[in-house]
Amino acid sequence: MQQKIIILDFGSQTTQLIGRRVRELDTFCEIMPYNKFPKDDPSVIGVILSGSPYSVHDKEAFKVDLSQFVGRIPVLGICYGAQFISYANGGKVEAADSREYGRANLEHFDAENPLFHGFVENSQVWMSHGDTITAIPEDYKCIASTANVKFAAYASTKQPVWAVQFHPEVFHSLQGTQLLKNFVVDICGSRQDWSADSFVETTVAELKAQLGDDKVILGLSGGVDSSVAAVLLNKAIGSNLTCIFVDHGMLRKNEFRDVMEDYKCLGLNVIGVDASEKFFNDLAGVTDPEEKRKIIGRDFVEVFNAEAKKQTGAKWLAQGTIYPDRIESLNITGKVIKSHHNVGGLPKEMNLQLCEPLKWLFKDEV
Template identity: 60%
Template sequence: MLEKIIILDFGSQFTQLIARRVRELNVYCEIHPFNHIPELDSTVKGIILSGSPYSVRQEDAPFVDLGLFKAFPLLAVCYGAQFIAQQNEGDVQASNSREYGRANLSHVNNANKLFKGINIDSQVWMSHGDTIKYVPDNFEIIASTADVKVAGYQVKDTNTYGIQFHPEVTHTVDGKILLENFLVDICGCSQDWTADAFVETTIAELKEKLGNDKVVLGLSGGVDSSVAAILLHKAIGKNLHCIFVDNGLLRKDEFESVLAQYKDLGLNIRGIDAKDRFLTQLAGVKDPELKRKAIGRVFIEVFDDAAHEVKDVVWLAQGTIYPDIIESVSIKGPSATIKSHHNVGGLPDFMKLKIVEPLNTLFKDEVRRVGKSLGIESFILGRHPFPGPGLAIRILGDVTAEKVAILQEADAIYINNLKEAGLYDQVWQAGAIFLPVQSVGVMGDERTYENVICLRAVESVDGMTADWCHLPYPVLAKISNEIINKVRGINRVVYDISSKPPATIEWE
């Protein structure tokens, strides 16, 4: 059975990062809201409590029954540590000194399992407004900083630990050591959750789950759906029916090139040209959420027509990955809608298909590692993420065939130049955006009043956070010059230097 760590989310901005660090140590983990605790069976090796934007002193602060976890090793981070202390009649107060940013450990109990291999002066990262002033007699202080006496504690004669710093961030230099101490020495995790193990287990599970049933999968050309397709193909072969829809919003020549690549992989695939159908429904629609919904609705209609041509189909496969799930659920239930996920939320009742999502426990970089284990070519796995609604949400305002054609040409120049400069694989995601503004320019001896293209390139691991890429100025200059000279209708190119957060990667 697959062993796992359960991470209870109290709303911290770092919760997903805790999960990533645990998985980097080859231990499977799941994030669950604190108010939706899963069944804690024998596969659970330990529990981690996250931080929180709340104070334990607030009346509406997140609360869990700690008695549920008595049988499991427990690591409480920041808010979690303060919560345990408070529930055991310790004293948590608003801090009088700054407890944000870098700090150094002034006391470490190296004999304690959690701090094995971590020395005095090791740098840690603090991020809290409250602090634990004192702990009960049955708590042992195992780490301190100059300003925070209770930086780490253990409840005596138990496997319950609390730390007021964040081991998951890179600023905590020995954070990986601490987490590995907890996972291996305290929880007894075997660290055998690897890409190869995932492939072997998932294919076996898919064979058992799907049997001889037929499955349809909508391929997008992206990494997620491609890896999902190969996993399913290895499990059920020709019973997987792939459908690749040209919605008229793909990159230049992408439909033809990607369709050929899929056929080379041996997939049972059908390409459908539905450009006119999508563009007709998008005519005059400016609101980005309405554009997404229109595209989703038409895709379901086109996909449903194609799926009905496959006799006796039972399942719909989707390339949903873990961040899609996380961003669709918050600690207070469904999260506020930033934007609709095109592959989360199910199907209309009339399709009557069961859902299979073989990648819904993986982060994006884990999907790529699984793809590599499956032998998928690097040029497919290295393809930049591309939004489900395609160029429709990279055209701000209404979408027309003319704008799509302009953006496709500009985007092709941008991406091709990144590849020629050897920068494509260093960028996590890049794309051009068609802005709903026009600017004055001069071409030859004539005054122009034409459109503006914005270039976006970000560095990221999984898209949860991202920073803008510092592309070399000569490369940006060459891209701008080519777009303005070769793409009719564009006379200005700008570069987006916003990070996520506060901005999102896409503009809509």
């Protein structure tokens, strides 16, 4: 069974960065909305609570039932996550005299606490918060302080719960990766057996099992994501994969021709469609980026659908959807960061099942 860390997203700008840092520790993680913790999932070995743009006192603040996981598996709260743990357990969180943003140093820390194993004196951390924790709950103890923040980190004395006011996921927290490793590996017990390299072998095997002898259609964009998805599918099902590459007219000069040649060298079965005139006509006069994305997505589906109907017997549509595509298309605040044409389901008339080989990977992992 594959182990995983769950990162509960409270809307922080650095939530995806927390995920990347965990993946760099050869540990699979999944970012989920703050209110979607997967109950009764034995593969979850730890939980990280992210930061948030809100104060715990805001009416709009995202709040979670900590009893779902506290006491069952290790928990690490970061910034808002740390404040919320204190707030929810009887501690105090108050507005700071001024927003603390920037570098700070841990003047005091508990070197015996497993979260700070390997830390050096005055280790630099990065603060970014408007509220501050002024009192921690009973049965908790302070384990780190800076010159301006008494409760820079604290921990439960009875349960596996830790909380840090700073951001270990950012580069400016010089031992942030060490802290996350201490939590993910030493405290949560990760076997560190997941990597992008192992992903290829396991994914090809999973695709073979999922697709069998079924025929698959894949829309190629000419970019990295869909091209990698195509190569993985080609390894799994070979000639049962048909790729459609739509030229929307906005590629670089000669790119459509050059990429088609590259696909040929990769052994892919690709149909090229020049639809640039349609895209140019539909985009004429449009200046809003989000509207442009929607037009491009709509036109791509129309052109692709027309060509896909010519392919008989296909049961699956494959896409190069990656993890950030899904996260950005529906932020946990309910607001879209930006839409992606390959997220949101398939038109009913296509009557195809969806296959997304890369849906758990970040861009650099692809």
